[in-house]
Amino acid sequence: xxxxxxxxxxxxxxxxxxxxxxxxxxxxxxxxxxxxxxxxxxxxxxxxxxxxxxxxxxxxxxxxxxxxxxxxxxxxxxxxxxxxxxxxxxxxxxxxxxxxxxxxxxxxxxxxxxxxxxxxxxxxxxxxxxxxxxxxxxxxxxxxxxxxxxxxxxxxxxxxxxxxxxxxxxxxxxxxxxxxxxxxxxxxxxxxxxxxxxxxxxxxxxxxxxxxxxxxxxxxxxxxxxxxxxxxxxxxxxxxxxxxxxxxxxxxxxxxxxxxxxxxxxxxxxxxxxxxxxxxxxxxxxxxxxxxxxxxxxxxxxxxxxxxxxxxxxxxxxxxxxxxxxxxxxxxxxxxxxxxxxxxxxxxxxxxxxxxxxxxxxxxxxxxxxxxxxxxxxxxxxxxxxxxxxxxxxxxxxxxxxxxxxxxxxxxxxxxxxxxxxxxxxxxxxxxxxxxxxxxxxxxxxxxxxxxxxxxxxxxxxxxxxxxxxxxxxxxxxxxxxxxxxxxxxxxxxxxxxx
Amino acid sequence: xxxxxxxxxxxxxxxxxxxxxxxxxxxxxxxxxxxxxxxxxxxxxxxxxxxxxxxxxxxxxxxxxxxxxxxxxxxxxxxxxxxxxxxxxxxxxxxxxxxxxxxxxxxxxxxxxxxxxxxxxxxxxxxxxxxxxxxxxxxxxxxxxxxxxxxxxxxxxxxxxxxxxxxxxxxxxxxxxxxxxxxxxxxxxxxxxxxxxxxxxxxxxxxxxxxxxxxxxxxxxxxxxxxxxxxxxxxxxxxxxxxxxxxxxxxxxxxxxxxxxxxxxxxxxxxxxxxxxxxxxxxxxxxxxxxxxxxxxxxxxxxxxxxxxxxxxxxxxxxxxxxxxxxxxxxxxxxxxxxxxxxxxxxxxxxxxxxxxxxxxxxxxxxxxxxxxxxxxxxxxxxxxxxxxxxxxxxxxxxxxxxxxxxxxxxxxxxxxxxxxxxxxxxxxxxxxxxxxxxxxxxxxxxxxxxxxxxxxxxxxxxxxxxxxxxxxxxxxxxxxxxxxxxx
Numbered sequence: 001x002x003x004x005x006x007x008x009x010x011x012x013x014x015x016x017x018x019x020x021x022x023x024x025x026x027x028x029x030x031x032x033x034x035x036x037x038x039x040x041x042x043x044x045x046x047x048x049x050x051x052x053x054x055x056x057x058x059x060x061x062x063x064x065x066x067x068x069x070x071x072x073x074x075x076x077x078x079x080x081x082x083x084x085x086x087x088x089x090x091x092x093x094x095x096x097x098x099x100x101x102x103x104x105x106x107x108x109x110x111x112x113x114x115x116x117x118x119x120x121x122x123x124x125x126x127x128x129x130x131x132x133x134x135x136x137x138x139x140x141x142x143x144x145x146x147x148x149x150x151x152x153x154x155x156x157x158x159x160x161x162x163x164x165x166x167x168x169x170x171x172x173x174x175x176x177x178x179x180x181x182x183x184x185x186x187x188x189x190x191x192x193x194x195x196x197x198x199x200x201x202x203x204x205x206x207x208x209x210x211x212x213x214x215x216x217x218x219x220x221x222x223x224x225x226x227x228x229x230x231x232x233x234x235x236x237x238x239x240x241x242x243x244x245x246x247x248x249x250x251x252x253x254x255x256x257x258x259x260x261x262x263x264x265x266x267x268x269x270x271x272x273x274x275x276x277x278x279x280x281x282x283x284x285x286x287x288x289x290x291x292x293x294x295x296x297x298x299x300x301x302x303x304x305x306x307x308x309x310x311x312x313x314x315x316x317x318x319x320x321x322x323x324x325x326x327x328x329x330x331x332x333x334x335x336x337x338x339x340x341x342x343x344x345x346x347x348x349x350x351x352x353x354x355x356x357x358x359x360x361x362x363x364x365x366x367x368x369x370x371x372x373x374x375x376x377x378x379x380x381x382x383x384x385x386x387x388x389x390x391x392x393x394x395x396x397x398x399x400x401x402x403x404x405x406x407x408x409x410x411x412x413x414x415x416x417x418x419x420x421x422x423x424x425x426x427x428x429x430x431x432x433x434x435x436x437x438x439x440x441x442x443x444x445x446x447x448x449x450x451x452x453x454x455x456x457x458x459x460x461x462x463x464x465x466x467x468x469x470x471x472x473x474x475x476x477x478x479x480x481x482x483x484x485x486x487x488x489x490x491x492x493x494x495x496x497x498x499x
Numbered sequence: 500x501x502x503x504x505x506x507x508x509x510x511x512x513x514x515x516x517x518x519x520x521x522x523x524x525x526x527x528x529x530x531x532x533x534x535x536x537x538x539x540x541x542x543x544x545x546x547x548x549x550x551x552x553x554x555x556x557x558x559x560x561x562x563x564x565x566x567x568x569x570x571x572x573x574x575x576x577x578x579x580x581x582x583x584x585x586x587x588x589x590x591x592x593x594x595x596x597x598x599x600x601x602x603x604x605x606x607x608x609x610x611x612x613x614x615x616x617x618x619x620x621x622x623x624x625x626x627x628x629x630x631x632x633x634x635x636x637x638x639x640x641x642x643x644x645x646x647x648x649x650x651x652x653x654x655x656x657x658x659x660x661x662x663x664x665x666x667x668x669x670x671x672x673x674x675x676x677x678x679x680x681x682x683x684x685x686x687x688x689x690x691x692x693x694x695x696x697x698x699x700x701x702x703x704x705x706x707x708x709x710x711x712x713x714x715x716x717x718x719x720x721x722x723x724x725x726x727x728x729x730x731x732x733x734x735x736x737x738x739x740x741x742x743x744x745x746x747x748x749x750x751x752x753x754x755x756x757x758x759x760x761x762x763x764x765x766x767x768x769x770x771x772x773x774x775x776x777x778x779x780x781x782x783x784x785x786x787x788x789x790x791x792x793x794x795x796x797x798x799x800x801x802x803x804x805x806x807x808x809x810x811x812x813x814x815x816x817x818x819x820x821x822x823x824x825x826x827x828x829x830x831x832x833x834x835x836x837x838x839x840x841x842x843x844x845x846x847x848x849x850x851x852x853x854x855x856x857x858x859x860x861x862x863x864x865x866x867x868x869x870x871x872x873x874x875x876x877x878x879x880x881x882x883x884x885x886x887x888x889x890x891x892x893x894x895x896x897x898x899x900x901x902x903x904x905x906x907x908x909x910x911x912x913x914x915x916x917x918x919x920x921x922x923x924x925x926x927x928x929x930x931x932x933x934x935x936x937x938x939x940x941x942x943x944x945x946x947x948x949x950x951x952x953x954x955x956x957x958x959x960x961x962x963x964x965x966x967x968x969x970x971x972x973x974x975x976x977x978x979x980x981x982x983x984x985x986x987x
Contacts, residue, residue, distance in 0.1 A: 108865070166920060
């Protein structure tokens with residue numbers, strides 16, 4: 001059943017979504033079914049970790065089925081080690097988000113939970129698709145549930161936020177579609193394991209812009225603050241924790257791997273933009289007036305950092321980027337869920353109106369402080385490991401960016417501590433009533449596992465960074481990723497590496 | 500004694516089935532008691548279309564090698580047979596959508612008779628193989644559609660729609676006829692394949708004739724800049740008629756355009772590919788930008804159909820085998836999306852009793868979830884999102900353009916799609932994200948009308964639009980077989 005595992009991971013949530021949409025369930029049962037499905041999904045992911053052979057750098061749990069033959073498009077899915085970690089991130093964050101929504105209660109529950117599950121399936125699809133067109137289909141399919149989730153269940157400014165979000169992402173992804181068509185027809189296949197490298201800069205830009213919008217990277221982040229603020233908190237958690245990683249994954253799997261020449265040529269501008277995003281995002285996060293603003297802009301900064309790691313294109317940088325993707329996914333999801341819990345109690349996320357929540361609420365204070373400590377990357381935390389690897393990788397070629405990046409870690413400490421103290425400490429804010437409770441059991445059940453995972457990763461970050469690319473060293477990623485089970489394609493043949 | 504050509508009755512059978520239904524319907528309009536006239540007429544019309552559908556499928560199966568029949572007046576090949584299948588399919592769904600409309604019972608028999616006649620004309624039109632039958636077919640279905648547009652003459656705008664369509668359509672027909680005359684003058688031939696072999700390439704007379712033929716056909720496919728009648732006619736006509744016009748007419752006009760251009764004018768390919776590409780760009784630009792400003796949903800969908808005419812011109816401009824496949828494939832989800840979208844507009848119209856605008860769609864999706872989800876699917880499909888065939892259709896159209904070496908046409912198409920996101924999503928936004936409390940008017944009264952026929956039609960459209968995403972290979976095989984009938 002190994003080769004079915006990926007397909008199960010993609011379609012189990014989709015099947016759950018259909019069941020929830022079609023069955024006449026009430027709010028409670030819709031939520032519990034969705035939570036159950038998402039937990040089963042996590043179970044299947046654990047099973048796939050168990051069966052994954054980390055020694056091999058090839059595609060595993062692979063399945064292929066022709067879709068339309070005349071253009072060489074097939075439903076081809078499978079996982080590399082780094083896909084496996086991102087799939088895990090997706091299933092865990094989605095499960096937490098769905099469980100939180102179940103606990104918090106949402107209007108029109110069947111539509112809501114169905115869309116959340118559908119979103120989960122689409123994101124898993126993005127991380128596992130091995131055919132460009134299938135990848136694109138999942139990439140676009142993510143947008144539909146996100147659009148509706150933000151537009152229907154979002155805050156007061158949701159309509160404007162969704163419009164911006166959709167226009168930005170549709171523009172980006174259609175450029176990618178054009179690039180996919182040209183690239184695939186040039187090469188005569190759309191299969192990612194068979195596509196050889198291309199040196200066409202326009203194609204590279206088509207992909208890069210789509211991923212830069214989705215991530216988002218610095219000049220393309222116009223949609224970010226509105227979408228993250230207006231979405232329901234658990235949707236923001238999925239959006240920043242998981243969906244943004246789809247973009248980073250795209251950089252890793254397609255942009256860098258398939259376009260080594262253009263990557264090399266455009267590296268400097270991309271590194272500059274990523275660095276600007278890192279510093280600018282950190283500064284904005286420091287100035288943001290509300291909790292979600294801080295987390296949103298810190299996401300911008302972190303995505304800049306991850307991009308730096310990917311475009312360092314060496315072992316350390318890539319290992320660090322994958323580790324940091326998982327770290328940031330867990331951290332920002334935890335923080336967004338906490339933001340939702342705080343907003344439930346204070347009816348606002350304005351930092352000026354909050355404060356002093358630590359008194360009498362030890363659980364909230366502990367969890368939030370732990371997540372905050374992780375976010376500011378104190379030494380020994382997993383985020384520190386990730387950032388260290390990225391910066392060390394970057395330092396080998398581009399020490400200037402590494403130095404600036406290291407400086408930005410200080411900024412991260414500043415905005416995180418500002419967030420923690422503005423919510424937990426200082427004098428009691430006008431919006432915080434004495435009646436506001438500490439975290440309830442249901443809320444703990446959602447955030448404690450996330451924080452526990454972060455603590456566990458802090459103890460053993462190499463679980464991910466050492467197992468992200470199999471045996472092959474990450475710098476041979478370009479060849480490792482275009483290798484086919486049956487043979488090695490021309491790129492690998494042209495640049496032989498120790499396998 | 501006059502020489503009689505051999506008549507291939509089987510090749511004519513889809514048309515004849517609809518003509519039989521037409522005759523029967525006209526008799527029933529007089530003879531059948533008023534009480535049961537509506538269900539019986541609808542049944543007969545639907546049976547006519549189903550019979551045409553089945554016969555066209557059989558015909559497609561039995562005509563692997565295209566050949567001219569009946570004194571070279573028509574083609575018997577898979578291109579026309581697949582066109583007939585699509586048109587008949589649209590007709591069946593149009594009958595389902597029409598059933599719940601509050602027709603005045605005086606006209607109901609004639610309505611279905613005209614619907615059958617329009618379908619028969621279109622099926623005749625797609626199999627035309629010379630300029631004479633081409634014009635006859637065009638007039639046949641156009642005249643039926645003119646009357647259908649105006650049939651509900653106490654509906655606001657219906658007469659106006661019919662009149663506008665009649666006048667502008669007549670200009671189009673006249674242009675086509677004039678162009679045909681010039682082509683005949685230049686080549687001395689009426690048959691498409693003989694025009695090509697007559698060897699008068701680049702004769703100015705032939706080129707002017709070609710231009711006028713393209714214009715005449717572009718009027719029918721409502722491609723810009725020949726689309727001026729479209730918004731008014733689509734808005735004013737009874738909604739089921741609009742649904743039928745926007746789908747079946749496009750099938751007929753676009754498939755015939757492709758056939759005429761590649762068979763009769765293969766010598767002028769360089770010229771007409773550029774002309775069609777120009778029309779495609781104009782349609783994409785005008786259709787999408789004009790749709791942004793619309794509040795009335797039927798008008799919005801009318802402009803969207805203009806932009807889709809532009810999209811389907813892209814594979815025509817590509818002029819290669821992949822383009823032929825792309826056009827046939829694209830038409831399948833497109834027909835379903837278009838019929839379905841107008842069907843849902845019809846449902847809302849029957850519920851509210853006023854023209855449907857973006858404002859009075861507020862909350863619709865939560866009141867009637869099935870229709871809401873279906874409409875959202877249709878909108879995402881028009882936009883070319885995955886999980887609908889619209890995505891694969893766009894993919895194929897772009898791929899055909901790339902094969903032709905025209906990557907810039909892809910860029911134009913992509914730009915058009917980005918713009919279209921704004922108005923397609925506006926419909927989704929109106930249905931899902933606005934509260935029905937914002938609605939300023941009361942529904943026509945009582946609970947929403949139960950309209951099983953319309954629901955079945957929408958379900959069929961939904962099944963085709965989503966199914967065509969998953970079952971690409973079988974549909975592409977069909978499209979491949981159809982396109983193989985054209986000389987590329």
